[in-house]
Amino acid sequence: MTAADHTAEAAKRERIIQEMADNLDEELELELDDSRLDDLLDETNTLHPTLDRRLYFKELLRLQGELVRLQDWVQHEKKKVVVLFEGRDSAGKGGVIKRITQRLNPRICRVAALPAPSERERTQWYFQRYVAHLPAGGEIVLFDRSWYNRAGVERVMGFCTEEQYREFFQSVPEFERMLIRSGIILVKYWFSITDDEQQFRFTMRIQDPLKQWKLSPMDVEARSRWEQYTKAKETMLEHTHLPDSPWWIVDAVDKKRARLNCIAHLLGQIPYQDVARVQVVLPPRVRNPDYHRGPIPQEMYVPARY
Template identity: 85%
Template sequence: MTASDLNAELALRERIHREMAETLDEELELELDDSRLDDVDAIHEGPGLDRKIYFRELRRLQGELVKLQDWVQHNKQKVVVLFEGRDSAGKGGVIKRITQRLNPRICRVAALPAPSERERTQWYFQRYVTHLPAGGEIVLFDRSWYNRAGVERVMGFCNEEQYQEFFKSVPEFERMLIRSGTILLKYWFSITDEEQQFRFTMRINDPLKQWKLSPMDVQARSRWEQYTKAKETMLEHTHLPDSPWWIVDAVDKKRARLNCVSHLLTQIPYSEVQRSPVILPPRVHNPDYHRGPVPPEMYVPAKF
């Protein structure tokens, strides 16, 4: 093995080690509060973001998201955020951090499956319209109507006429949403060819993440340049003054999450909603009530 090959192997092992540490950090996120942040090891390996900074900023931003949620609910606002990008670009990771501490009845995720036979005969936007928010709701689209400009175009799931009609229709469709009072944000997550290859390889070798790698994802690797061309055409036609695209550099997952959430918060003119303090009423005891016994067989076995 040459010195160059040895260095490349060492660099790959180091990258895998950082990826495994990243997975462990994901499990810690919901368990940390401000009082425990000082116990987090501040030392990081490689070029990644310092763990303590990441956890502290994520928690701060999630606090702002709660304020945004309260503002949306209180003022009956409608918010739609689109998350697009290549497979494994980190869209799901950002969506997870946004929703982690929010009320799922107010902030929900729309991740639509492939269209049914019936849906294929509908107006293209019809199945997406049913998932749009009412007043007081936030909807995060994990892929959206831009499927037509991406995967459907590259994989041949739409014809040329449908493809061209999409570009004619989508500007007016989005203007209608905005005129109806909907706040619309569009994010494209960008990663390099090498980074996608690495993330796919990690998923293949991780039993807990193999479900993330669909047959469509596998085909995407051999069609990298076709997807690049489709993305460029999409941005050219749909980067509009009233509904622009925002590009997220997503090679560094942690930085991408913080940058995206931070930017999202700057795009919505929310403010903190003042609420009356919650006061618990005293416990009422009824002397005539006697709790009956619960049969032992109804309990879940205590194996742990």
């Protein structure tokens, strides 16, 4: 093996270690709060992610705190927020969505990830099934892929006709203007990764039994059509990057930076403010001396295996 081969092998190994560190961080995120952050990080400081772990977690927690403030403002002001997440398969859309929703109320902030349309839905007005998921006042909806499926996967895989494709570009500007006129705050993100990075992420998913479900047959097929998807994306941006509903491109090769950058940018797109909260005071515990709790049969308990 040549020196160049050794260097390439070392770089590949380091990249895999970084991916493993990111997977570990995903588990840690669920356990973190400010008071325990440093202790947890000290325990896992042997791995070397691309972004300093302390910086990443501290910023993530800070931004998630801002997202809670945003949520309170949206609920209080009865605002309607729609955020679209588009991009290549494995580009990191789901990871950002997970960090946005992680500490929010699912009754206020929800995710719309629609499956393939049914036979009935294929005969509807194209936007109809998406309209059903739009927010009411006081709600945030994150679309994990959206009506832009027509400009992407449907175009490349031949799931729509040429006429339907052209009609989409005629209709979508007015459709989005209608949403905005109705009071919806609309933000559109495209997550961009390189060909090599997608290849690496697909390979890691194939090798990880906990993530194999993320790799659909359609994702596999997309690998052989990289250039077709690139052309479709360029056409989509050309026709739908509009003054009142622009696209924002997220450089997503580094997943941690992409998460922080996207969340920080989203917060900057919405003029939220602090909402005054009424101090919560618990009422005194009322005890009824005549009430006696009955026994619960032992066989009803979940076995204590741990």
